[in-house]
Structures are given as C-alpha cells and as structure tokens.
Amino acid sequence: MKTSEKLNIAIIQSDLIWENPEANRLQFERKVNQVDNATDLIILPEMFSTGFSMNASVLAETMSGETVQWMQKMASEKQLAIVGSIIISENDKFYNRLLFVYPSGKIEYYDKRHTFTLAKENEVFSEGKNKLIIEYKGWKICPLICYDLRFPVWSRNVENYDLLIYIASWPKVRISAWDALLKARAIENMCYTIGVNRTGKDGNNYEYVGHSIALDCLGNPLSKETNNDDEIILVQLDKTQQHKTREKLGFLNDKDAFILK
Structure with missing residues (x-):
C-alpha cells in the first residue's frame, strides 16, 4: 500500500434507525456512494447498524x-478504508467492537475499553483489553469509542501516533463535555483528532446533536461546526505540517512515562 503525507477523510454524521441493521446498511451505502474516489478513509458513528442498544442478545x-461483509464490500468497491463499531458476539460474550476495514478486506478491530456504566453497558458488554494502533498509508491511527474520551490515560500518545479517532453516540445533554474533551485530547496528544457523533433520537428517547469535528494538533478546528444535520464532512490531514509543529514545540518529548495494568 502506498504511503501518503496527506489523508483525505469523510466523516459521516447521521441519524440511525433504531435496532434495524438492514435499514442502516442501506442508508449508509447511499451515503458512502456519495463520497468521491479521492477519499482514503470513511468514519461512521458508534454502533452505526443499530444505535446504542443494550439488546445485544438479539442484535x-x-x-x-x-454488516462485516457489507463493510468489506464497501471498502473494496470504493477502494478506501472504513471504520465504525457494531455489536459482535464472540466466545459467548458481547463486544462493542470497532472495525477498521482496509480496501483489501483485511480487518483490524478494537473492543471498547470503557463500557458506559451509566447506561449499564458494562452489564451487557465485555470490556476490551488492548489498545489498537493501525498503520494505514504511512499513518499511525489510534481509534477509540465514545466513553473512552473521558479517560486520557488510555489515549496517551506513547506510540507517537498521527491521528486519534473517537466514534460516538454522545447525547445532547452532555455535548459540551464532548466538545471540550475532544479539544483537550488533540492538544495533549499533539495529534489530529476526529470525533464522529450521531444525530436524531434513539429508541430510549435520547437526543443526539452531532458536533462531529476534525481538529489539528493544537486543538484548532479543521472542519466547520456541525449541529443536528445529517451530513458528510470532508477534511484533508497533512502529516508533514503536523510533524513540523511537533518538532518546533517538542511537547511530546516531555510526557510522563507510565505502564497501564
């Protein structure tokens, strides 16, 4: 796979059809097909095929x-990578699993580390144990899920990654925390940071207002502000520019050393 100093990303911010994988696949297929061939990576929200449901035994x-086959099909047809999370059953356990699907169909995955206790996600889903660093087109990417955003130690940039991604179902009532924490993660980790959140209302009547965004390594927005609209947000990241900023400021050189247990 060719390396590239620039990465073209399409953020798909969308309402989700509650607990209806087939309908969600159809709506996202229409959206994916709107993305042009210059795109390298498409990012979908958390549990994009069902909404943030605890009905794992059924879904x-x-x-x-x-849904996994659909992601592979889309990645192959468009010749780009796709990332999003779905409900997975494996070894008699359920996982909120983020899938990174390469154009070749190869899959790497990350199981959500911090299950959302307020919604009792911890009572249904098993937590992940391992952080994932993806290497794609010469970029090192750290993908995380929603509630992980509140725990900066887990995202600490000890791997010198280039891009931090959060996919989410983050409700309107706490959206100010989403905005603030995304900016903080970008600044403290000196990396491009993208947050992709859903819109609409779910089956539990929680409202979501988007606020998907791309930030540079100083916390400055690279995309326009989004609200409660379904839209495709396009952004281009420049690794050379980020490297120059890191070299000039050197903040990552002074980070604390630690080991997670």
Missing part, C-alpha cells in the same frame, strides 16, 4: 456476519 452479529 449481535459474528465477524462473518452481514
């Missing part, structure tokens, strides 16, 4: 299930 799929 869970396997790693050879229809």
Whole structure:
C-alpha cells in the first residue's frame, strides 16, 4: 500500500434507525456512494447498524456476519478504508467492537475499553483489553469509542501516533463535555483528532446533536461546526505540517512515562 503525507477523510454524521441493521446498511451505502474516489478513509458513528442498544442478545452479529461483509464490500468497491463499531458476539460474550476495514478486506478491530456504566453497558458488554494502533498509508491511527474520551490515560500518545479517532453516540445533554474533551485530547496528544457523533433520537428517547469535528494538533478546528444535520464532512490531514509543529514545540518529548495494568 502506498504511503501518503496527506489523508483525505469523510466523516459521516447521521441519524440511525433504531435496532434495524438492514435499514442502516442501506442508508449508509447511499451515503458512502456519495463520497468521491479521492477519499482514503470513511468514519461512521458508534454502533452505526443499530444505535446504542443494550439488546445485544438479539442484535449481535459474528465477524462473518452481514454488516462485516457489507463493510468489506464497501471498502473494496470504493477502494478506501472504513471504520465504525457494531455489536459482535464472540466466545459467548458481547463486544462493542470497532472495525477498521482496509480496501483489501483485511480487518483490524478494537473492543471498547470503557463500557458506559451509566447506561449499564458494562452489564451487557465485555470490556476490551488492548489498545489498537493501525498503520494505514504511512499513518499511525489510534481509534477509540465514545466513553473512552473521558479517560486520557488510555489515549496517551506513547506510540507517537498521527491521528486519534473517537466514534460516538454522545447525547445532547452532555455535548459540551464532548466538545471540550475532544479539544483537550488533540492538544495533549499533539495529534489530529476526529470525533464522529450521531444525530436524531434513539429508541430510549435520547437526543443526539452531532458536533462531529476534525481538529489539528493544537486543538484548532479543521472542519466547520456541525449541529443536528445529517451530513458528510470532508477534511484533508497533512502529516508533514503536523510533524513540523511537533518538532518546533517538542511537547511530546516531555510526557510522563507510565505502564497501564
């Protein structure tokens, strides 16, 4: 795979059809097909095929299930990578699993580390154990999920990654925290940071207002402010520019050393 100093990303901010994987796949297929061929990576929200549901025993799929196959099909047809999370059943456990699907169909995955206790996600889903660093087109990417955003130690940039991604179902009532924490994660980790949140209302009547955004390594927005609209947000990241800023300021050189247990 060719490396590139620039990465073209499409953020798909969308309402989700509650607990209806087939309908969500159809709506996202229409949206994915609107993205042009210059795009390198498409980012979808958390649990994009179902909404943030605890009904895992009914909705869970396997790693050879229809939504995984759909992601591979889309990645292959568009010749780009796609990332999003779905409900996975594996070894008699359920996971909120983020899938990074390469154009070749290869899959790397990350299981949500911090399950959302307020919604009792911890009572349904098993927590992940491992942080994932993806290497794609010469970029090192750290993908995380929603509630992980509140725990900066887990995202600490000890791997010298270039891009931090959060996919989410972050409700309107706490959206100011989403805005603030995304900016903080970008600044403290000196990296491009992208947050992708859903819109609309879910089956539990929680409202979501988007606020998906791309930030540079100083916390400055690279995309326009989004509210409660379904839209595709396009952004280009420049690794050379980020490297120059890191070299000039040197903040990552002074980070604390630690080991997570």
